[in-house]
Each structure stands twice: as structure tokens, then as C-alpha cells.
Amino acid sequence: GIQVEQSPPDLILQEGANSTLRCNFSDSVNNLQWFHQNPWGQLINLFYIPSGTKQNGRLSATTVATERYSLLYISSSQTTDSGVYFCAVEGTGRRALTFGSGTRLQVQP
């Protein structure tokens, strides 16, 4: 099946700093989503971005499908950004997302 690798596995930032999270995948995809899992375990969808660039407030994401990677940018980080960020992809012909192992982000005040 399709492989999803996320980097870095862990990231510690000071409040106000910017960061870039990366997701590499092993095959063509028709669906890519980014999720945030907060410290209480709740998973929230951030972006649906199989290709191109999207922005939502301080967060933005870019997927270069031909090169099989996606980037999530967090600007001016806040302590509420802490948690785990997951990238999930769906290969052509599939009907379910495969998740990466996540990037654990800790934003310190």
C-alpha cells in the first residue's frame, strides 16, 4: 500500500515562531488531508489539498502532487497550536485515507 512519511517527528517552538511540516508519499494520490490532534485527543480537519495551495488564517498548505509531497506552514505559532499534525492520503481507486505517523508540535510561551 501507499507509504506516508512525515517530518520532523517532533518540533519545539517558541510562541511567535514559524514552522514547516513535511509529508512525503510513495504513490499518486487523489486526496490529501491535513489534521490536527489537540492535546485532549480530538482530531480536526485542517485542509483538503490534493494539489495546489490553500490558506486559512495563520495556516497554509501546499501540495506538489507530481513530486509527491505536501507542506504545512504555521506562522506566528501560538500555544494552542500544540498537538500532533497528521497528513493522510488516498491512492487512486481507494476509498480510505492512509495516515502518516504525525509531527508532534509543542509551542512554548
Added chain:
Amino acid sequence: NAGVTQTPKFRVLKTGQSMTLLCAQDMNHEYMYWYRQDPGMGLRLIHYSVGEGTTAKGEVPDGYNVSRLKKQNFLLGLESAAPSQTSVYFCASRVARDGTDTQYFGPGTRLTVL
């Protein structure tokens, strides 16, 4: 809208016991999923359903069964629980329309098997 709800939130079982986890969604979504998340890891797909009356196996289906008799409900069963099934279980529903695709998760069920 309650979104995606899961029952129960916590459960402790002894090895060999059985139980059913209930997932309900009120958004009329066709697709529903069951995942497990082990400490420090991502989510692994157990089973999924693309519509009422359908089910399919995911990455880690062994030891689990599912049923989707009603569109709004997706049940996950453990027939004979094992300590290796200690995990947090997440249910999700998904909608694809108007050029976008969004998966919504329930709050999770924390299961411990002794």
C-alpha cells in the same frame, strides 16, 4: 448537529470478553471508518463502509467485525478481546461534495484489555 458521536468513552475488559463500540453520525454521510491509535503512533484503519449495508477491511481487521445496518450507525465488535487490542478507537465519517472532501472524527473510545 451532534456530528460524530461514540459510545462508550471508556471501557475496561478482561481477556476473552466481547463488546461493541457504537458510532453515530447525523450528517447523512455515506462513508464511515473505524481506526485505532496506539501510543505515539498514527491512525490505522480497521474497517470501513462506503454506504448502508456495505463493509470492507482496512489495514488491521483481524479480531474485529463491523456492521452498517443503518446509514447513520457503524458498529465495531470485538468477539474475544486480547491485550493487544488495548488502544484508542476513533470513528469517522466523510463527505465529498462541491470540490472538497472532509473527514470528521468522533471523540474516541479508550479501551483497556486486561
